[in-house]
Amino acid sequence: MKILVCIKQVPDMESKFKVDTAGTWYEKTDLAWRMNEYDEYAVEQAIQLKEQVKDADLTVLSVGGNQVKETMKKALAMGCDRGAHIEDDSSSDKEPFEIAGIIGEYAKDKSFDLIFTGMQSQDRGSAQVGILVAEQLDMSAVSTVVDFSYSDGTVNVKRELEGGVKACITAKTPLVVTCQLGLNTPRYPTLPNIMKAKKKELLSLPVEDLLKVEPRQETVKVYFPEKKGGGLVLEGDAAELADKLIQVLKEKTAVLA
Amino acid sequence: MKIVLVAEYRDGKLLGSYGELIDFADKMGGESVMFLVGNDTDLPKYDGVVYLADAENFGEYNPDAHKKLIVDLVGKEQADMVVFCHSSYGWDLAPRVAFALKAAQVSEIVEIADGLPVTPVCNAKLRRTVKVKTPQSVVTLQSGAFGLTEEPAGSPVIEKIEGNGEGRIEFTGYEEAESGGVDLSKAQIIVSAGRGVGKPENVEMIANLAKALGGEYGASRPVVDSEWVEHNRQVGTTGQTVSPKLYVACGISGAIQHLAGMKKSEFIVAVNTDRDAPIAEAADVFVVADLKEFVPLLTEKIQSL
Ligand SMILES: Cc1cc2nc3c(=O)[nH]c(=O)nc-3n(C[C@H](O)[C@H](O)[C@H](O)COP(=O)(O)OP(=O)(O)OC[C@H]3O[C@@H](n4cnc5c(N)ncnc54)[C@H](O)[C@@H]3O)c2cc1C
Ligand SMILES: Nc1ncnc2c1ncn2[C@@H]1O[C@H](COP(=O)(O)O)[C@@H](O)[C@H]1O
8 A cells, every 4th residue: 555644844933933025925934843733633544554554655745845855754653654755945936736746746656545734824824735635636535534444445434514413425446535634643753763763764856856746836925914902911020920810800700709 | 706604613612703794694795595504593683595404414524414405505606716715614524525525725814914824824923824725615714804893784595504414523512611610701910820830839929919909810722631730720712701801821832722812901011032933913911031030030129019
């Protein structure tokens, strides 16, 4: 069985963001980077599937500059077999259709049985790439998966709907699965596995060879939303803050009465 | 401009979110038709043509078949734009339709500014204005970002779409959300734990504050996914919707899916170390503090009132 998992490196969402000089994305310096949260579930599910079927080859792919290799190494240490790094310093300027086009072009003659992606990326959050890859490869796809099982070419999944209701789905491979939070419990790489991962293949391929599509949209500008609401902001010493908050609650609500 | 609005139907019922689609079409100043895989016992209140495919024949979740129906309709109507809700139905189907139409897709629109769609970036800390380069476009709307101020009204002209839907994936039924346990929707005071609590042991300080205030404790999704708190205490789109007199969000960033579940609370207090956390938009009081220090102190002071 051949499995592909697509991961994106994103900044920690608690970072202090700045708009870049072009005004079309965030400034990429001084940020802490990590694996897109949704993709951690995708990697874990791909590894669990590999462990289940035993005879499987699992590739982790990421499109981005050299620094994304750090995040790919984590996926290798978790248990992916090999890494395909699509080297692209301007991946953040590309729209989902282009990213999907690149991934699809890479995957097109490799006959993957299953492709796992996250349901969305935390920074751009378009929730498109996984399904667009499927369309391009003419594979079927299921999104927002919170439960996954595989047996003999058949996949049973549950999609999560609003209100926590789930839809039960049966599908055949080849299949693209986009993973939702809570699908599994992503493992932490162990030290021996981190050492082993250093010897795993991590090939960089130039994006020029794989980019065959034109962008269909562009960013006009990125900006900070106006701060709405104008709620009261309390800052300072914790004990004083507690007193102030109690005062406000007494004045504005009836809950302490 | 001609717009196709894709309404949703679940478990035999039309979803109320179709009003958001109508409001969006009004704001775009376009002429619209509606598309729905559903049935004729539950129809949208809408002055226009509703193309109705029977869910009995086409299935409630059958993306291959629904995609084809929409693409055919776009051709027939010569539509410029297809509009979905950014929901489990919409974000699944929209990219498929966009791909078939060779159209750009803009996801999770929060507003239209100067005629251009605006979408959130980085957990809504930033916004992005987008320009589409293709003649047609497919868009999804953030839940709650658009909406009619009044109940939708009108009576549609129904055009039935005949046929059957073939699809590669099989939908076998719904599984209800876990229920039982606490009913947060009735609680008057809720204190919720977010990922900022850091470790499972710290959930207790949140529960203690809730107790001191005479309320219940809730949680954001990561805390539930990590099994630090049971699912029936989750607040948000895939958990419970609550409207207490007081909601205290501790270590919760304020993602749209969490806000959707609690923003109707009468009074909202946020405790967060990050002054820029999007929860600030909803909070009446934003306490910039480490919850591990602040919450036990507050609890003590409230207990001794
Ligand atoms: C389809 C879908 C449905 C979803 N449904 C839900 C849902 O129903 N409910 C839900 O909650 N989420 C839901 N989510 C997830 C949602 O998008 C967010 O990922 C989630 O709400 C984040 O939870 P959080 O705020 O606790 O964690 P984070 O976003 O990680 O935020 C943690 C916050 O804690 C703060 N913090 C850290 N340390 C401290 C400290 N010591 N003291 C004080 N503050 C601190 C940080 O500054 C940060 O703001 C859904 C997502 C999707 C895609
Ligand atoms: N640059 C990238 N490299 C590899 N995979 C990506 C990249 N961008 C997005 N993806 C995958 O596509 C999913 C959805 O992303 P998006 O459509 O941007 O919300 C992510 O969770 C990843 O699995």
